[in-house]
Amino acid sequence: MMRLAMFEFWFAAILMSAAVFGVAFVFIRASFNANNESQLDDNRVNDNLRLYQQRLSELDQLLALGDIDTQAHSSLVLEARAQLVVDLNSPLSLTADEDFEESIKRRIQSQTEADNIQQSQRHNKSSSSADRRLLWAVSLLIPLLAFLIYLPQGLSVGGSLEWQVAERLATLNTANDARQRQQQLLSITQLLEQRVSPSRSKPELLQIQAEIYSALNQHSKAANVYAALLKRHQDNAQVTALLAQSLYLLDAESASAGTTAAALMSARVKELLASALRLDPQQYLALSMSGMQAFSEADYSKAIRHWRSALLAYGENSPQAASLNAGIQTAEARLTGQSNQSLTSEKDSQTTAHIRLRVSIDPSQRLASDSPDTPVFVFARSVTGSRMPLAAKRLRLSDLPTEILLTENDKMAAQSIAGQSQLIVGARLARSGQPVAETGDSQSQEAITAVAAVADNAVVVELVINQRK
CATH class of the missing domain: 1.25.40.10 (Tetratricopeptide repeat domain)
Incomplete structure (x- = not known):
């Protein structure tokens, strides 16, 4: 979760930085191209004017030395002027009613002023470079600033907490x-x-x-x-x-x-x-x-x-x-017991003595070695006289908790619970597998309960196996 939060942050930061870099690159490149094209035009004009003046000086020297006559000199001067107009690619700036030489001087003066401006621009070049460096610095500071804002407001609630919990x-x-x-x-x-x-x-x-x-x-x-x-x-x-x-x-x-x-x-x-x-x-x-x-x-x-x-x-x-x-x-x-019970329901309806018991076992009495098939004996005996059970049922440990009904049909001897008004009841987990209690068995506390003539009137007695013998 922590890695996911950090991934989301850095992904957003990289996208934002890329956008800033892209915008900065477009503006800086456009400015550079414009300045470069202007510089190339200015250099071309300066070279053409310089070549024209050199050509006039050469023609004047040739005329002075007598190498060419006046007519040839005039023709060559006109040819140089025509070539200059073509090279400058702006014939409209040299009007017919204007002296050509004066026009050239004016252009030279204008170019000189432009050179002064370029020198001033070059003087300010360091300032422009500083501006570009500032732009790059700002674009780098944006993700850093976002990170500093994200730490207290994001990581403190999300990522860092997840990190601490994971650790x-x-x-x-x-x-x-x-x-x-x-x-x-x-x-x-x-x-x-x-x-x-x-x-x-x-x-x-x-x-x-x-x-x-x-x-x-x-x-x-x-x-x-x-x-x-x-x-x-x-x-x-x-x-x-x-x-x-x-x-x-x-x-x-x-x-x-x-x-x-x-x-x-x-x-x-x-x-x-x-x-x-x-x-x-x-x-x-x-x-x-x-x-x-x-x-x-x-x-x-x-x-x-x-x-x-x-x-x-x-x-x-x-x-x-x-x-x-x-x-x-x-x-x-x-489910099998329900089927068997339905077969004996008619027989049970003829009973006259009923004890209803709910049998369970305390978790502390369960041992790792106990099998689900370990027998559980539930019994009812006389309040006075012999300790021999009058009625009993055998269950399995896996049956607990469960609710059962003891009747005279569950008798263990010639005598049953029929005709008894009260009986002592109990339950025992017989690890030995024998009906007689032995050391190591777990059992419930014994309780005295009334015997009901009608099953529906039998009060439920809780028997919890919670004692070790």
């Missing part, structure tokens, strides 16, 4: 740890906040500012910058999608624990995502978030379509490919 961004690669990197990002943010104007600065600078805000989890500021960018470039699909992402993250940041993904997809976020896809049907971020929206609304077929399109846009070898493939697999499993 500071380059130092991010040398950061020793996350804390140092965050400090460097904060310094860039402070610089941009002091120098960038949402309405006047270059979009590239605003884009960098918004991305840094997002990296620092300052989603409110990022959303404000993206909104300003979108106001200036309403047909930019990428900025539209980035604004939707910032608003979604901002809502997630302020949402209470247990808020569903569907609730975080506000009407404004949905509108922005739809707009981004209208502008660019292959906008990868809008496709990814639209897949999230469809998944949160249990529209798994639509989620799969969006995520597959996003995967094509990102590429199979992109960093996003793994999470997209995992999402597609989860949506396909949920």
Whole structure:
């Protein structure tokens, strides 16, 4: 960006200098040609008059020596006069009623005066040369003056700021740890906040500012910058999608624990995502978030379509490919589960005991070694008596977060949850793969919940796996 700004300046300066040089050259050349032609004419007249006077002197000497007679002398004088008139190329200046010799003397006197004027002009030649040097100096000073004006008014707002930002961004690669990197990002943010104007600065600078805000989890500021960018470039699909992402993250940041993904997809976020896809049907971020929206609304077929399109846009070898493939697999499993659930809906309608649970896992409990297929056991047991679960379901880590319904059909023993008024519920990530809890497993806090006779009346209980055993 800096190089582009400097290129624009020097290109304009060179064009301006070329124009000034061209005008100066035309005027100086025209003046030189005029003076040169005038000097040539004056020299030709002087030479012709000098030759005529020499010829008359020679004829007078020949007459005095007797080499020619008077008649020959007169004839030769007339011939010299005629030749002079032809050479001067101005016979009208020698009228018939005027003495020819007097006319010649007058011309000589006039030429003498012209010579004096030329001497005066030559005397002033140094002054004329100084004027030309001044003209060239002015033409050279024009781009320099433009550069001096451009520095405070242009580079201070555009080029030099871009240069400083680029240099500071380059130092991010040398950061020793996350804390140092965050400090460097904060310094860039402070610089941009002091120098960038949402309405006047270059979009590239605003884009960098918004991305840094997002990296620092300052989603409110990022959303404000993206909104300003979108106001200036309403047909930019990428900025539209980035604004939707910032608003979604901002809502997630302020949402209470247990808020569903569907609730975080506000009407404004949905509108922005739809707009981004209208502008660019292959906008990868809008496709990814639209897949999230469809998944949160249990529209798994639509989620799969969006995520597959996003995967094509990102590429199979992109960093996003793994999470997209995992999402597609989860949506396909949920879609299969919906089909199976429809087959057992008639059977479920006959149940009399219901517990509704929403199971999720805290990100701090996810390990790099955890497989998406790691089993998650959700159970319900009696408040008093044996710790043996009365009902349980087996999920996979890739299924979380999810919402399930436990009924007497999920019984683990001869006795079920039917006839129970309250039960203890919990969830556990079984890294050992065994139903019995072992060291290294992660689990939720146990909670007591009422058993509802009707599924629609069952209160949702949040189970967050956030403890290591």
